[in-house]
Amino acid sequence: MDNDFIEMMEPTPKLYSKKCRFISFALRIFLQYSIYVISIVVWLMYDYFIAIATLLLSFIVMGIVRSKIRNSVIPIKQIEYQYNDQGIADWFTAKEICNDALEQKLEKI
DSSP, X not given: OTTOOOOOOOOOOOOOSHHXXXXXXXXXXXXXXXXXXXXXXXXXXXXXXXXXXXXXXXXXXXXXXXXXXXXXXXXGGGTTSOOOHHHHHHHHIIIIISHHHHHHHHHHO
């Protein structure tokens, strides 16, 4: 009973620079809407049957991409929690792309 501790969750990082926020926004839009854009383009170029098949296939592919991004940047203890596309994009941008900007902010504080 002495070892029953609740581990602290690391909060979703905040992005301070406009460049980092734009990258996070663009990644979120890509994760949310790329499947629909791809399906519409395929529908306009070919046929609606092929577009429906592309939509189903792109759901699977984007799910794999989303999970790979999520598992690569979110801490191991927090992987079991549910994250939306904005949270995944914020984590990825803060850990992989704008890591230097976060370190500079932490040094100033």
